[in-house]
Structure formats: C-alpha cells, structure tokens
Amino acid sequence: MFRISIKMLFGDGARFYGILLGLAFASLLIAQQSSIFVGLMSRTSAFIRDTPQADIWVTDPDLLSVDDAKALRDADLQRVRGVPGVAWAVPLFKGLLGVRLDDGRRTVCEVIGIDDATLIGGPHTMLEGKLEDLRQADAVIVSHRRLARELRMATGERGPDGKSIDRPMRVGDEMELNERRARVVGICVNEESFQYVPQVYTTYSRALQFQPAVRRVMSMVLVKAEPGINPADLARRIEERTGLSALAASPFQWKTIGFWMRETGIPINFGIAIALGFFVGVAIAGQMFYNFTLENLKYFGAMKAMGASSWLLLRMVALQGAVAGAIGLGLGLGIASAIGLLNNPDHLAFVMTWHIPVITAGAVLVIVVGASLISMIRVIRLDPKSVFQG
Amino acid sequence: MSAVATNLAIDATGLTKAYGKDDDRVVALAGADLQVPYGELVMLVGPSGCGKTTLISILAGLLTRDGGSCSVLGVDPQALPNGVRTAWRGRHVGFVFQQFNLVPTITAQENVAIPLLIQGASRREAMSRAHEMLRRVGLSGRERSLPPQMSGGQQQRVAIARALAPDPRLLVCDEPTSALDGATGQSVMELVARVAREDGHAVVVITHDERIFRFADRIAHMDDGRVTRTDVPAKEHA
Numbered sequence: 001m002f003r004i005s006i007k008m009l010f011g012d013g014a015r016f017y018g019i020l021l022g023l024a025f026a027s028l029l030i031a032q033q034s035s036i037f038v039g040l041m042s043r044t045s046a047f048i049r050d051t052p053q054a055d056i057w058v059t060d061p062d063l064l065s066v067d068d069a070k071a072l073r074d075a076d077l078q079r080v081r082g083v084p085g086v087a088w089a090v091p092l093f094k095g096l097l098g099v100r101l102d103d104g105r106r107t108v109c110e111v112i113g114i115d116d117a118t119l120i121g122g123p124h125t126m127l128e129g130k131l132e133d134l135r136q137a138d139a140v141i142v143s144h145r146r147l148a149r150e151l152r153m154a155t156g157e158r159g160p161d162g163k164s165i166d167r168p169m170r171v172g173d174e175m176e177l178n179e180r181r182a183r184v185v186g187i188c189v190n191e192e193s194f195q196y197v198p199q200v201y202t203t204y205s206r207a208l209q210f211q212p213a214v215r216r217v218m219s220m221v222l223v224k225a226e227p228g229i230n231p232a233d234l235a236r237r238i239e240e241r242t243g244l245s246a247l248a249a250s251p252f253q254w255k256t257i258g259f260w261m262r263e264t265g266i267p268i269n270f271g272i273a274i275a276l277g278f279f280v281g282v283a284i285a286g287q288m289f290y291n292f293t294l295e296n297l298k299y300f301g302a303m304k305a306m307g308a309s310s311w312l313l314l315r316m317v318a319l320q321g322a323v324a325g326a327i328g329l330g331l332g333l334g335i336a337s338a339i340g341l342l343n344n345p346d347h348l349a350f351v352m353t354w355h356i357p358v359i360t361a362g363a364v365l366v367i368v369v370g371a372s373l374i375s376m377i378r379v380i381r382l383d384p385k386s387v388f389q390g
Numbered sequence: 391m392s393a394v395a396t397n398l399a400i401d402a403t404g405l406t407k408a409y410g411k412d413d414d415r416v417v418a419l420a421g422a423d424l425q426v427p428y429g430e431l432v433m434l435v436g437p438s439g440c441g442k443t444t445l446i447s448i449l450a451g452l453l454t455r456d457g458g459s460c461s462v463l464g465v466d467p468q469a470l471p472n473g474v475r476t477a478w479r480g481r482h483v484g485f486v487f488q489q490f491n492l493v494p495t496i497t498a499q500e501n502v503a504i505p506l507l508i509q510g511a512s513r514r515e516a517m518s519r520a521h522e523m524l525r526r527v528g529l530s531g532r533e534r535s536l537p538p539q540m541s542g543g544q545q546q547r548v549a550i551a552r553a554l555a556p557d558p559r560l561l562v563c564d565e566p567t568s569a570l571d572g573a574t575g576q577s578v579m580e581l582v583a584r585v586a587r588e589d590g591h592a593v594v595v596i597t598h599d600e601r602i603f604r605f606a607d608r609i610a611h612m613d614d615g616r617v618t619r620t621d622v623p624a625k626e627h628a
Contacts, residue, residue, distance in 0.1 A: 001507050011495020067607070199488055302491035305452060306505040306552075307480015309473065388443045388564045388596075 001308075005316035006323060008296060015295070015350055018288040019324045020331065026281025026330020030274050031352065031360045038272040038356065039349030044260045045253035046191035047094070047112075053120050054222035054233040057252045058089070058238055061245045063220075064263075065256040069095060071216035072244070079242045080221050081187055085229040086238070088156055090115035093207040095220040096197065100176040101228040103154040103164065110337060111177065113207025121222050122188075128171050129186025134203050140177070141186040142169060143199040151175075151198050177210040192349070194260070278363050286371035289324065293317060293375030301382050314380045317372055325368035332364075333357055399560055399592030400426040400449055404458035406615075407444050418444040420615035421458065424594075428559070431586050431593040431605060436612035443564070444598045445612070449594065450562050451479045463559050480508055484553030484591075486582070488565040490545045492537040498524060499533035502552045509556060516555075523551035527581055543574035548580060554591075561586065561597040563571075567602055579605040 020192055047066050048057070058080050060070035080089045093113030100106050114121035114134075122131045127144055134141060142151060149168040169175070173184045177200070186270050190199055202210070208217055221244070225234045232249045238246035247255060261267045293300075300313050340350035400563065407419040419441045426432045434442045447453035451467030460466055463482050463540040467475055484505075492501045502520035507513065524533055539544050546566060553561055563582060567575030583605040586593040595606070602611055609621045 001504075002503065003513070004493070004500060004507070007496045007500070008493060123456070296493075298491055299493045302485070302487060303504060303508060304476075305450070305479070305485050306508055307476055308508045309476055312508065388447065 001316060002319055005319050008299070008316075009292075009320045009323060012292060012295070015288055015292045016324070017294065019285050020283030020328045022281055022283075022288060023325060023328020023367065024331035024335070026277045026285060027329045027360050028275025028335050028365065029280065029332075030363050031333050031336035032339055033270050033277065034356045034359065035275040035336065035350045035352040036348065037266070037274075038353055039351040040194065040266060041257045041260060042351050043192055043194040043349055045256045047195045048166050048249050048253050048256065050123065050190050051092075051121055051222065052124060052249070052340055053224070055225045056223040056235045056238065056246050056248055058221040058223055058242070058244050058246045059219075061243065063245060065259040066094075066252065067256070068259075069219070071214075071220045072221065073216055074218060076242065076244060078222055080223060080238055080244070080246075083234070083316065085226050085234045087224040087226040087229075088118070089221050089223045090118060090120045091204050091218045092121045092220045092222050093204055093211065093217060095207075095211060096195075097178050097210055099151075099198070099200075100179075101151070101153065102173070102175065103166070106151050107198070109151075109177075109200045110193070110195060111207050111210055112199060112201050113204040114201060115222075116203040116205050119203075120224075123190060125189040127187045127189055131186070133185035134201065136183070136185055137182045138174075138181050138206075139185040140201065140206075140250070141181045141201040142184055143201075144192040145190055145192055146188050146196070146198040147187070178212065180210055183209070187210050200262065218367075241311055278367070281364065281367045282370065283320050285328065286367050286374075287326075288319060289368070289371040290375050292320075293372075293378060295381060297378060300379050304382060310380050313382075314376050317376050317379060321368040321372035321375075325364050329361055329364045333360060336362060397427050398425050398461070399428045399430075399463055400424055400594070401461045402449060402458065403456070403460075405445065405448060405455050405460060406457035407441075407453070407455050409450065410518060417615055419448070419455070419458075422615060422617050424449070424610060424613070424617055426594060428591045428592050429587060429590040430607045431583055431595065432593045433595045433597055433603060433606040434607045434612055435597060435603075435609055440612040441615040442612055444615075446562050446564070446594055446596060450483045450485070450560070451475045474499075477509075480505060481556060482558050482560060484556065484558035484561045486546070486549050486553045486561065486563040486566045488568055490537070490542075490549045490569070492545055492548055497534045497536060498529065498540065498548045501537065501548055502555050505552060505556045519555055523555045524548070526554075526585070527551045537608060541574070542570050546570060546574075546578050547581065550578070550585070554585060554589075557589070561591050561593045563593065563597075565596055565598070567597065567599050572601055575599060575602060 043067060059073055060192055063070045077089060077091050095111055096108050097111045098106060099109045119131050119134060147168040152166040153169050153173050155165045155167055157165045169184060171184055175182050211217055225231045235246040235248055340352055402424045405419045405422040408415050408417045410416050422445050436442055449462055454468050470478055476599045499517055499520045502523050503516035506516035508517055521533055527550055529544060529547055567578055570578060579602045582593060603623045606623050609623055610617045611619050
C-alpha cells in the first residue's frame with residue numbers, strides 16, 4: 001500500500017510539484033537567510049579567530065565588541081602581567097586610520113599593531129613575505145582581502161578610454177598612513193571582517209606613530225595562560241585584580257556577536273525573512289498538501305470501505321508528507337548551498353553551519369506534520385459510507 | 391434459524407436508523423426487512439431519500455443501526471469490534487461504486503490489487519490475482535492502463551474486478567450503471583449477474599435504472615425507510 005501511496009503522490013503532477021515548490025522555496029529562504037545571518041554575525045568576530053595565539057582578551061570593562069574603541073592605560077599591561085598564572089601578556093593596537101595611496105586616492109584601513117618583540121597577535125597565514133619582515137623600517141603587512149578593490153596602485157599606464165590603469169597592491173608598494181610612509185612587506189590571509197575595510201598589520205610601536213597622539217592608545221592586552229592554568233579561572237583572576245574585562249576567545253566572540261545582535265536590526269530583519277519563508281511554506285505547501293489529501297479523500301474512503309484501517313491510511317498520508325518534505329527540503333538546501341558556493345565569499349557572507357540544515361529540516365517537518373495532521377483528521381473522520389454519496 | 395442454515399446471505403428484520411436529534415431528527419429506516427440468499431441478485435429501488443444507501447451501509451458494516459436484527463454472512467456486523475468489523479468487511483464484502491472510485495494515478499492492475507494489499511497479501515500475490523480478475527472481466531491487456539485512459543465501461547469493469555478480487559461472499563453495488571451509457575450498463579450488469587451466479591455471491595444493487603431490472607432475481611421496492619414490496623422481474627429479455 002505504501003508503494004501505491006507514493007504513486008498517488010507522484011501521479012498528481014500539478015499538486016505534487018506545487019507542494020515541492022512550496023517546500024523547496026521555504027527551505028531555500030530559511031536556509032539561505034539563516035546562512036547569511038550566521039555569515040554576517042561570524043564576520044563581526046573574525047578578528048578574534050584571526051588571532052588564535054591568545055587565551056584571554058583583556059579590555060576596558062565597558063568595551064562592547066572587538067571593534068569598539070575604549071583604550072587602556074599603558075600601566076594596565078603591567079598589572080595584567082603581574083597576575084599569577086599569566087605566561088605572557090602583550091599589547092595590541094586596533095584602530096581605523098586614513099590611507100593615502102600613490103595616486104592620491106584616500107581610503108580607510110584598520111591598523112593592527114602587534115607586540116614588537118614577539119609579534120604575537122600577527123596574522124597566522126602569510127601569502128607573501130614573512131611575519132618577521134615587520135621588523136624592517138616602515139613595514140606593514142596587508143590582508144589579501146580588499147586588495148583587489150580598495151588597495152590598488154597606479155601602473156602609470158592609461159587604457160584606451162584614457163583612464164589610469166591600476167593593479168592590486170603587492171609587496172614593495174608604498175602608501176601613507178596618516179601622512180607617514182608605510183611599505184608593504186607581506187600579504188596575509190584573513191577572514192572577511194564585518195567592517196569591510198582593508199586590514200594592515202604593523203608593530204605596536206609603529207602603529208603608535210601612525211596613530212595621532214592621544215593619552216591612551218592600547219586597545220587590548222592579549223594574554224596566554226601558563227601551562228596547567230585554566231584560562232577561565234585566569235580570566236576571572238585578572239578581572240578581580242585589575243578591574244578590567246578578561247574573556248577567553250569564545251566568550252569574547254559571543255560578546256561581540258551579542259552586541260551586533262542587540263544594537264542593530266540585523267536579527268529582526270533576517271528573522272522576518274526566515275519567518276516569511278516558513279509562512280510561505282505553510283501557505284503554499286501546507287495548503288496544497290491538504291488539498292491533495294482532500295482530493296484523495298474519496299479514494300481513502302473507498303479503501304476504508306474495502307477494509308483499510310484508519311491507521312493504515314494515516315501511515316499512507318504520513319509517508320506522502322515525509323517523501324514530499326524530504327524532496328522539497330533537499331531541493332531547497334541544495335539551491336541554498338549552490339548560491340553560497342557560487343558566490344564570491346567577499347561579497348556574500350554565507351556560512352551554513354550544520355545547525356542550519358537541521359533547523360530547516362525542523363521547519364519543514366513542522367510544515368509537513370502540520371499539514372499532514374490536519375489532513376489526517378479528515379481521513380480519521382472520513383465516513384466510509386460517504387463513498388456511496390456519488 | 392440462522393441465515394447460514396437457511397442459505398440466506400442477508401437476513402435483516404425491522405432495521406431502524408435515524409440521523410440527528412430532536413427537531414433535526416430524520417428517520418432513514420423505519421423497520422426495513424430484507425432477505426437475500428447466496429447466489430441471488432437483489433435490486434433495491436425507490437425514490438431518493440427512501441433509505442437505500444442507509445440500508446446497504448448497515449448491511450455492509452459501514453453504519454450501525456438503531457434497532458432491529460441483522461445477520462450478514464452469518465454474523466451481526468454491529469456485534470463485531472470496530473477493527474474486526476473493518477477486517478471482516480474487507481474480507482467478505484465487495485463494493486462497486488457509482489463513480490468507480492479508482493485511483494487515477496495507478497494502473498488498473500494496481501487498483502484491483504488494493505483490497506488484497508489491504509488484507510496483507512504480498513505485492514506479487516496481489517498483482518497476480520489482479521491480473522486474473524482483469525482477465526475474468528474481459529480486460530486482458532489493459533493491466534497497465536491508467537483509469538483515465540479507459541472508457542467508463544472499462545473503468546466500471548476494473549471496479550468490479552477490484553470488488554471481486556478478495557472473493558467476497560457479498561457484493562454491494564451502488565448505482566453501478568448510472569455513469570454509463572445504456573449498452574455499456576447492460577454489459578456491466580451482465581458481468582455482475584454472471585459472476586454472482588457462477589461463484590454463488592449474494593449481490594445487492596441500488597439502482598434507478600429500469601433497463602437493468604431484468605438482471606435481478608428480485609427487486610425490493612423501498613419507500614419511507616421500509617421495503618414495501620418485493621417483485622420478481624420479467625426475464626423475457628434476460
């Protein structure tokens with residue numbers, strides 16, 4: 001009977017494709033919007049993941065996110081170093097500065113100043129050059145992101161239209177950071193950040209030269225726990241002793257993500273899109289599945305008259321719902337994944353974690369089970385003698 | 391005396407049934423009697439609303455009665471537990487519907503196999519029996535046809551094959567010729583009458599179609615919820 005049940009589903013072409021379309025569209029919208037939301041939120045804490053050397057991030061207690069600018073006093077570094085269990089603690093500068101390129105164009109970049117002595121806090125992967133090259137005079141390392149679009153250098157040649165031809169910045173090029181010369185000695189790999197500005201690494205002391213003179217400049221302190229010391233315990237001890245905020249990488253990421261979720265309309269906007277996807281699924285697929293069952297009610301009635309139990313008919317309806325749901329879900333997730341894969345990750349923030357297919361499957365399950373349950377009620381209440389009523 | 395001992399497939403006496411309550415109460419059966427021996431084809435005729443459908447629904451175990459006594463194939467369907475009654479109906483009662491009720495997206499053979507599959511037969515057994523039944527009703531070669539690809543008469547033959555596939559002892563037909571033209575209707579009734587007599591089935595047919603009266607062994611006239619008289623039709627053209 002289950003084979004017949006499936007043939008009943010596949011055989012009703014228009015309704016079957018309508019159900020699939022509704023479920024696929026709902027799955028697509030839920031999965032795609034969720035993936036973009038996760039991608040965007042993930043970018044807000046990209047810098048923390050790009051700096052894996054530190055166990056603990058020490059910041060001003062009022063700092064809202066990793067991109068917030070609430071500098072510490074220089075003395076705070078020594079206070080942190082004085083806390084038992086700290087293996088090392090290094091300063092980190094992180095701030096937005098103006099850049100002037102060789103052809104006079106101006107842009108903004110995020111300058112990250114890392115500890116001069118140890119270079120801790122620097123990029124973990126280099127495409128060109130070495131991290132140690134930062135010790136050269138005026139040296140900076142630029143992230144490979146945004147090279148193609150923002151950090152472009154003039155070639156001195158002109159195209160057929162008379163416009164200047166430029167190229168992405170490369171090792172050996174020079175630019176000005178706050179009117180001071182900076183020379184590119186390497187190109188590193190970074191995650192795309194939420195701020196969409198070029199990232200430039202240099203030493204902490206050089207970053208202070210680029211930065212206009214202010215009393216407090218140290219953005220945060222990166223801390224490594226001694227072997228055998230629990231980072232969470234150490235973070236708590238640093239907070240107690242210094243009055244500063246000290247968080248391990250993961251809580252710091254969540255603090256940053258939490259800030260963007262609280263302070264922007266991003267979750268609401270994506271939530272609305274995801275809810276729309278769900279309701280579209282309910283409206284189209286749920287309604288069409290219900291109509292499909294209604295259309296088949298006379299056949300179910302005949303089967304009931306011929307000795308089919310309500311339990312058998314319910315299982316047939318459930319199987320139809322499950323098959324339609326699985327195919328619709330597969331189509332929707334497949335299209336969403338294809339959109340994510342085919343788009344340039346610089347342009348589309350798309351991260352489909354394993355949770356997203358699970359949540360999407362759950363949403364489809366709710367749609368299908370809901371529609372099936374309503375349909376099943378009709379099947380259970382079906383009066384077999386109704387088949388005699390024409 | 392039991393129905394089996396008297397060779398009666400159906401022995402119903404004083405059946406009553408009403409729908410609704412109080413002011414909305416509608417009496418469908420008001421003491422209907424019907425006896426149908428094995429191997430006999432009985433037609434139920436009467437105006438719309440006289441209780442024909444209610445009567446066959448009670449006889450087939452699809453509906454419970456309010457009063458009276460009823461023995462169908464030796465048992466009182468109403469006395470059977472619900473699940474047992476459903477299984478009993480599937481095994482012993484065949485149905486032919488006015489609108490055929492064939493699933494349009496599966497083949498004729500699969501449609502015929504449905505009651506056997508419901509009873510738990512394997513697909514191979516069910517399809518083999520369905521093939522045999524289609525041959526009996528003159529539809530060899532149309533096993534793989536979908537119902538919409540068949541004429542009305544052919545569809546009704548498929549429906550008859552489906553009803554007879556589990557070899558039921560009672561065949562209940564609701565207006566089996568009303569959706570068919572005259573010649574096709576005659577041909578379908580010839581088939582029903584032949585099968586009933588060959589295999590000893592009891593057959594109850596609801597109809598308004600006087601052209602098929604001649605296939606009946608008896609005609610039970612119903613009015614106001616009762617069987618008012620029973621005739622033996624003229625057989626000169628049968």
